[in-house]
Amino acid sequence: MNKLLLLQPPRSREKLTAALELAGVSYTQHSFIQITEVASSITDLTTADAIIWVSKNAVMFAKAQRLQLPDKVAMYAVGPSTACLASEQFNKPCECPTFVHSSEALLKLPELQQLTNQQWFIVKGIGGRTLLADTLTARGANITDVMVYQRTKKPLKDTAIVQDWKQHIDTIAISSAEQLAFFISELDHDALSWLERCHWIVPSERLAALLPFCKADNITITQSASENAMINALINNGSNYD
8 A cells, every 4th residue: 555654744734735635645644843933032123124934834923923024125935835925924025936945046036145234034943054044144134033933843652653654655755854853763773674665755955865765766856845846746747646
């Protein structure tokens, strides 16, 4: 029996799960990350020349905390789902890379090249990569991190579930390096052969590089963590599940 394991927070990708159900794809989803709101020490963003939304969680928690934005501000996001949500919630345009959805691609946008003395706010969770802040600082921007949530490890309570996965799961889709690290940390050494056999769906070369136990032909890189990219990889490209 072929079955897909989606490693993602529950209800985070309802368009993807609806498409899988419509296509008759057998799947299960699990998350090793607990996401909780953190009250930001910074609520006034009215001095911003630009704002970067790192994730949909960043948008939703910022909205819930009523962060104050300027009337006119440039907004950016890594991917289209976050960009659409930010535009919807704050009633302002939000740009993102067109084809490849990653921090590296965002940094290639022409608007992000010459930033001398500009005030940029990055709305994000605690921790995570510093690539955006480091690069924009090097380009002359004054960066303020606005942290509105945190990610903590969610331990696996029922270890028997792993045995079920080993028997039935042959494809794993994951979009977060942190989720991957927590997932692997919960497995014993005997799970390695199962992980090697599985086909992996990941959004970037960076995440693929964290799968040294997999052969290259067992990894599909979507170039985006968006739901449409995952749907295309899992359904439209002919993946077949019973």
